[in-house]
Amino acid sequence: MNFTADEQIEWERWRRLKELPEIFQRLAEIEGPEFRRQELLRREYPAELVTLVMLVADLRQRAQGRFEYASRLWFDRKSLEQTTTEAIARHKARRFPVGETVVDLCSGAGGDAIALAARGPIVAVDSNPLQLVRLQWNAEVYGVDQKIEFQQGLAETIDISNKWVHIDPDRRPDLLTKGLSGRIQRIEDLAPPLEVLQNIMQQSRGGAIKLSPASNFGGKFPDAEIELISLSGECKEATVWFGELAGEAPFRATILPEGASLAGHPLSVMTRVEPPGRYIFDPDPAIVRSGLVDVMADQLDLWRLDDAEEYLTGSEPTLSPFVQTFEIEQIVSGNERELKAAIRERGYRELEIKCRHVRVDANQLRKKLPLGNGPAGVLFVARIAGKTSHVLARRLSYRSQSAVSKM
Numbered sequence: 002m003n004f005t006a007d008e009q010i011e012w013e014r015w016r017r018l019k020e021l022p023e024i025f026q027r028l029a030e031i032e033g034p035e036f037r038r039q040e041l042l043r044r045e046y047p048a049e050l051v052t053l054v055m056l057v058a059d060l061r062q063r064a065q066g067r068f069e070y071a072s073r074l075w076f077d078r079k080s081l082e083q084t085t086t087e088a089i090a091r092h093k094a095r096r097f098p099v100g101e102t103v104v105d106l107c108s109g110a111g112g113d114a115i116a117l118a119a120r121g122p123i124v125a126v127d128s129n130p131l132q133l134v135r136l137q138w139n140a141e142v143y144g145v146d147q148k149i150e151f152q153q154g155l156a157e158t159i160d161i162s163n164k165w166v167h168i169d170p171d172r173r174p175d176l177l178t179k180g181l182s183g184r185i186q187r188i189e190d191l192a193p194p195l196e197v198l199q200n201i202m203q204q205s206r207g208g209a210i211k212l213s214p215a216s217n218f219g220g221k222f223p224d225a226e227i228e229l230i231s232l233s234g235e236c237k238e239a240t241v242w243f244g245e246l247a248g249e250a251p252f253r254a255t256i257l258p259e260g261a262s263l264a265g266h267p268l269s270v271m272t273r274v275e276p277p278g279r280y281i282f283d284p285d286p287a288i289v290r291s292g293l294v295d296v297m298a299d300q301l302d303l304w305r306l307d308d309a310e311e312y313l314t315g316s317e318p319t320l321s322p323f324v325q326t327f328e329i330e331q332i333v334s335g336n337e338r339e340l341k342a343a344i345r346e347r348g349y350r351e352l353e354i355k356c357r358h359v360r361v362d363a364n365q366l367r368k369k370l371p372l373g374n375g376p377a378g379v380l381f382v383a384r385i386a387g388k389t390s391h392v393l394a395r396r397l398s399y400r401s402q403s404a405v406s407k408m
Contacts, residue, residue: 002130002153012131014049019075019138021046024054068112073142075135080110083169085211088257089230089238090116093209096246097121097165103208106156106168106201111136113167113211118145126152126159157197165246166201166208168193186215195221207244214239214290226264228253231287234400239290254287254297254323261322263300267292273304277332278316281306281381281394282324283355297323307384309358320398327379327394335389341371343393344380348373353396356382359389 004012018024024046031038035055042051060081064071067086076084085093094116097103101121105114108125109132117123118140127133133151140146152159156168170191188195198210202225212218214229214236226247228240231254242248250264272295282303284294289311298304301321303313313324320326333343344352349372354363359382366382381392 002133004130008131012134014053015131015134018050018053018057021050024050025058028054028058070142075138076110080132080135084110085112086232086237087112088232092230092255092257093240094120101165103165103167104159104161106159106166107171108132108136109169111139113169114149115140115143115145117167118148122148124150124152126154126156128153128155156193161201161205163206166205168201169211170198186213186217188212188216188218188221202243205244207246209246210241212239212241226251226253228255229287229291230255230257231285232257234285236286236290252291252293254285254291254293256285256287256322259322263288263293263297263323265293265296267296270295270299272308273298274308275304277306277314277329277385279329280315280318281327281329281392282313282315282319284311284313284324288323307386310383311357312381312383318397325400326398327396329392329394331393333391333393335391340391345371347378347393348375349378350374351377353379354382355379359383
């Protein structure tokens, strides 16, 4: 690894912490507020290590539920924020050929690299030597470090000709210096830039580009398949599959941990709008973001409440990973007084409030509603035939919450 002077100092601090596992045990034994725990630890260990162990311990706690071995992994704040959750990484890794080498560009803490290494050799590339060190330590935890070649460098300088490639682009350095964080929504703000990503697509045999599901990917990756992946009901990633790994359909929605997947073209079926049936359905965010609401509705014999709404309705209680299912109990006009009367009559003890295109402050609305001691209910605020309506319903299905899958 090639370290700058500052990176060398930081590397020494991380190395010393790794060689001192008892400090984590000591931290776990101390109870009380954070400042008190730090104060007691500093009586026994150097201050710079205490600061670092507090950070790592906090990040490991935040990683619980995302990684099977979260309590043993190594992250800094940026790498935990950007690394791919284990269940998603393993899902993607299954599409790459078993036993063949994959080049993983911008590897970071190694969420994708470790999953890819479980199926065959990889070359993990990152410009930050400290990230590569932490990736190596994390790979050791999963027992795949011998399958990974660690290489320091920029994505645009790596030879990927006729190779399998996975890349997780970073934010442009100038955005980082401005203090901008969170998911990048403009592909133009990524590093490497769009033209480099497009060159990688052309030069390599095939692979995947990891993007935020909120990014403006439309029209930027011709001949590719864009897979929207949700985990436990939250759309987490847009994966651009290209080359030999791209599917025939331009869009795909995948629901994890169930593993259900739907592919198609958003314009392949006509939008169907009819009066409400007995049931109402809330499509998974991956279905919505992929534009496949009508494709799914056609397969499940459902239809929209309104052409401006993604909420669906039907006459049968369809249970599917692609939707949450609710039984309609009453439809009330958009008049708040009528809504209160209906809720008072039904005596709901609590109300889950759902809305998409009608602007509603759910917290303020909930405070106004006269709740009772009866069953739990669900309130949809949605357009029906062009008018704002309130749909009172009861939930029939729940999402799976498991984010970690065993190998």
